[in-house]
Amino acid sequence: MWRYSATVSFRDLHTNFAWVDVALNAVAGVWALGAHWYAGLRRRELWWFVTAAYVAVFVQVLIGVVLMNVNDLEPDRFHLFYGFVALASVGIIYSYRQQLEHHKYLLFGFGGLFIAGLGMRAIFLAGSQLT
Numbered sequence: 364m365w366r367y368s369a370t371v372s373f374r375d376l377h378t379n380f381a382w383v384d385v386a387l388n389a390v391a392g393v394w395a396l397g398a399h400w401y402a403g404l405r406r407r408e409l410w411w412f413v414t415a416a417y418v419a420v421f422v423q424v425l426i427g428v429v430l431m432n433v434n435d436l437e438p439d440r441f442h443l444f445y446g447f448v449a450l451a452s453v454g455i456i457y458s459y460r461q462q463l464e465h466h467k468y469l470l471f472g473f474g475g476l477f478i479a480g481l482g483m484r485a486i487f488l489a490g491s492q493l494t
Contacts, residue, residue, distance in 0.1 A: 373426070373429070373430050373433065373434075374430060374434070376426060377423070377426045377427055377430050378486075378489075380419070380422070380423055380426060381423060381482060381485070381486050381489075382486070383419060384416075384419045384420060384422075384423045384482050385479045385482040385483055385486070386479075387412075387415060387416035387419050388416045388419070388420070388475045388476070388478040388479040388482065389475065389476060389479035390412070390416075390475075391409075391412050391413045391415075391416040391471070391475040392471070392472050392473065392474065392475025392476035392477075392478075392479060393472070393475075393476070394409055394412065394472075395409060395413065395468045395469075395471040395472035395475060396468065396469070396472030396473070396476075397472075398468045398472075399466075399468035399469050399472060405468070413471055413475065416475060416478075417453045417457070420449050420450055420453050420478060420482075421450065421453070423446070423482075424446050424447065424449070424450045427443075427446055438489060439488050439489065441484075441485075441488050442485050442488045442489050445481045445482070445484050445485035445488065446481075446485050448481055449478050449481040449482060449485070452474065452477060452478050452481065453478065456470060456471065456474035
């Protein structure tokens with residue numbers, strides 16, 4: 364008899380949330396770049412969205428670290444590298460926000476796209492390890 368199970372493994376959570384992380388940062392990046400040219404996009408909600416995207420990076424790295432330690436996994440070194448570079452990038456981008464106040468939309472726009480790219484690279488490295 365077939366039974367539906369709603370359980371999701373921690374590994375599935377890490378895999379699926381990676382795409383959420385990439386999507387959030389890509390949308391935040393495009394929105395911020397658009398706000399650089401179109402004043403109508405300069406809304407308070409942009410900064411809430413950027414914050415949510417950056418929190419997603421922290422959550423994704425935390426899930427990965429827990430997954431590694433609990434299941435005694437050893438992922439590809441570059442998978443780890445891209446994850447931690449994304450985490451460090453959040454801190455670097457945030458730390459430059461006052462120095463680049465006149466270009467903050469460009470900073471957060473290109474920063475969001477950079478973090479999304481790092482996430483995609485980490486995803487593809489993890490996928491290539493499974494084959």
